[in-house]
Amino acid sequence: MAVSATLRTTSVEVQAGGAARCHVLVRNNSAVVDQFVFAVRGDVRDWTEVKPARVNLMPHQEITVELTFSPPRSPEVLAGEHAFALQVSSREDPGGSVVQEGAVLVEPFTEVDAAIVPVTSSSRRRGRHTIAIDNKGNHPHGVEVTAADPDSKLTFKIRPHAPRLEPGTATFVRVLARPKRYFWKGQNRHLPFQVTVIVPSAAPIEVDGGLDQGPLIPQRFFWLFSILLAILLALVVIVTALLRQRPVSIAGPSPTFTPTPTPTPSTTRRATTTTPPTTTAPRTTPSGGTGGVTRRPGTGGTGGDGDGGDGGGQVNNTTFTIRAQAFPGVGGGPQLFAYVVPDGPRHRVTSVVLRNPSADVGEVRVRHGDRVIATVDLADVDRDGSDALVLGPDRSPLVAPGEQVILAVTCRNARDACTPFGTFTAALVR
Incomplete structure (x- = not known):
């Protein structure tokens, strides 16, 4: 062969958002001056840099090529092993190109965001909320969702209680807040509470919410009742006035x-x-x-x-x-x-x-x-x-x-x- 390549290490570990390097020794085995081009194959090529990208070597001359792996900190690059290959192509002897294979191990990272919608609900009997949990990390994992209020005036129902989050996706959890006591009339009562998302190997996430509890009989009921009562009284007066008049039928009034x-x-x-x-x-x-x-x-x-x-x-x-x-x-x-x-x-x-x-x-x-x-x-x-x-x-x-x-x-x-x-x-x- 016109060229030989030796990968000094076949496995490289790198953190998401960081960088790691490995080296390849390339030697011109031919008797003529040759130009060599280096290219990375595999799903790592978008975040891998080769220096130099091409080189001219004298006969029996060697050079070290550096590969730099820089995976982004995003769920697009999943944690785990990613295979790659370095292809060395000869200009003078295209059929004599060589390929060296290796693997890059991307370490996992955890990043979770949570938000509650609506922040404050209004209801007489129960408040309905939705917790949106985004997994911005590069590996799947589970979380646990709990809720509590400081005055212990609410009970909670959470579904699902322990969801599993896939990387790059949002998971929705239903939270039902029910007051322990009801009241018939009066002003709305604000009952705050807090939802906690417990994430493994990370700090828990706390989200504040609230329930505006209304009376069982809304205030507009009294207004509607007053209006209906007034209409009913008016109808009674009109009907009474009509009944006091001389009745008129199809047979006409009584003749004399x-x-x-x-x-x-x-x-x-x-x-x-x-x-x-x-x-x-x-x-x-x-x-x-x-x-x-x-x-x-x-x-x-x-x-x-x-x-x-x-x-x-x-x-x-x-x-x-x-x-x-x-x-x-x-x-x-x-x-x-x-x-x-x-x-x-x-x-x-x-x-x-x-x-x-x-x-x-x-x-x-x-x-x-x-x-x-x-x-x-x-x-x-x-x-x-x-x-x-x-x-x-x-x-x-x-x-x-x-x-x-x-x-x-x-x-x-x-x-x-x-x-x-x-x-x-x-x-x-x-």
């Missing part, structure tokens, strides 16, 4: 029914009544007149004609009123407000006086059961009811006890309810 005696040439009979008297509508049209619905001015007084116009029978006029309160935007058709005919003789409805005191917009239908007697636009109804709907013989219904006379109201107001009402005049039929 007033019999009015009609004088006759021979005698005067007193009609049977069920309610106090109110106003009376205009006289009925003669039975021989034209059919249909007609309007006649005036609201009329008492009085009546004979049934058929011959004066042979007696007719008593009675009145009743149906008041409506229909709300806009209610689906399902018109809203119904009914008067139920009481027990007694039959009556024939002869006229209706409609009134629209609020100038509502919509439509009113006068019905006898399912039969529509008349349909009126509320815009055509006066506020004071100066016009009367006079029902002709073909439209005037004969109502019996238990039957209904209905105002079917369709309200088209923008917001307020429609409040029309009708005063009906009915003649007693004998």
Whole structure:
């Protein structure tokens, strides 16, 4: 061979962050001047320096090459043995290159950091914390985690209690701090504690934390309770006020029914009544007149004609009123407000006086059961009811006890309810 190399020591010990050296004796065995290049192979080459890197040797001349190993103090270079090789290459005889092998033993070092998150927790029953433990050393090892508070007011639960740390990694430990006593109300109480990480062959690490213990009943509960109580009282007042008002149902308010005696040439009979008297509508049209619905001015007084116009029978006029309160935007058709005919003789409805005191917009239908007697636009109804709907013989219904006379109201107001009402005049039929 053109070259020979001798490694004076095959094993070198070095501390992380320090430096160690070894030497290699290189000899030119050829008969010519040759140039030799030195290179380190293996995972140590990033932190190994060769001096000199190349050299020219005369025939049979020797030189000592120095290798300096400087591993960094970090978990990237693990503790333990790292193999290496020194390659000596000849320029004149490339095939005659030689390799010398050895090992570098990196000594272990321990470095641990710990932090707690959150430093202070807030809870009524238990505080939850996480301890982050970083192994910045170059070898794996275990640690032990303990916790204590100076006033002995807390109990602790730690998981895991003795974790194993791998180099260059972070390990998380859960710490649950629970107070020994609870309280119902008052200000928060701060309970400090300390977590200790016991590291082998190193000083223990102490981390301070704390628990802000709150009352079992939070302060905002009293504010919410006061607000809810005020809302409840307001609802009670509103419901009480509504219940004191006159009830309004789909059947409308209770109508009044007033019999009015009609004088006759021979005698005067007193009609049977069920309610106090109110106003009376205009006289009925003669039975021989034209059919249909007609309007006649005036609201009329008492009085009546004979049934058929011959004066042979007696007719008593009675009145009743149906008041409506229909709300806009209610689906399902018109809203119904009914008067139920009481027990007694039959009556024939002869006229209706409609009134629209609020100038509502919509439509009113006068019905006898399912039969529509008349349909009126509320815009055509006066506020004071100066016009009367006079029902002709073909439209005037004969109502019996238990039957209904209905105002079917369709309200088209923008917001307020429609409040029309009708005063009906009915003649007693004998």
